Amino acid sequence: MDISLAGRAAIVTGGSKGIGLAIASRFAASGADVAIVARGRQGLDAAVKQIGATAKGRVVGAQGDVGIAADVQRVYEEAMAAFGKIDIAVNNAGTSRNGSFEDLTDEILHYDLEQKLFAAVRLCRLVWPQMKDRRWGRIINVLNIGAKAPRAASAPTSISRAAGMAFTKVLAGEGAPHNVLVNALLVGLIEADQHVQAANKQGVSIDEYQAVRAKDIPLGRFGRAEEFANLACFLVSDAGSYVTGTAINVDGGRSPVV
16 A cells, blocks of 8 residues: 655654654655654664655654653654644654562652653643644554553553553544544564663573564564554554554554454
8 A cells, every 4th residue: 555644744752763763764755754752862863864765755853851841842842843733643752661560669650651651641732732723633652562461560561551542542532523543553572672682681692582482472473663664654644544542453463352
């Protein structure tokens, strides 16, 4: 399917690597103007250059930590200054953190909620009015399959992601009369830096690490970030105009619930 996002402007948090980079690249290659948000300047500049190599639209980088309210406001303003509008928002920032309940301090939970839930709430609060006014908007919240089926020792991520799924459904109901569509994509095991780091900590190669964990995946392999991005691109396009309020597993069948 040939999907065009020409004339649309998007902001993607956590956009300098992994899934966020793949989504931003797919949007830009499909014609959208794209602002990517990340904390590190060096990685951000490298990502802008990489995305720009195949982009049909403009690409800008906005440095900031979305766990800080003032930074969310600032990166939004930078994107607006570049494009004059935001049609598409992808809340992707935040890495997985897992541990036992007994080790879950208030500080750990608070930090996770700021990075994942509150960051999404704050960005949506900023883009929402203009999307309603133009009667066109798309929001994607990137969560993980623990939002539906949390496992033992999966906090704080499963807690914050479950809240993000509820937030998605609330927004979808309020946005529908204004043609503002809101969906969640739930990550399973997707190739990413965090898995490379985990393999290094275990003292094994990334291939060995993935082979062991892939045994729990019906498709028998990790997903690719580009596969995730393809679905995101469909949902934010006019082709996905009757899909809202969903939480779609992108996990090769790994989740025990649909």
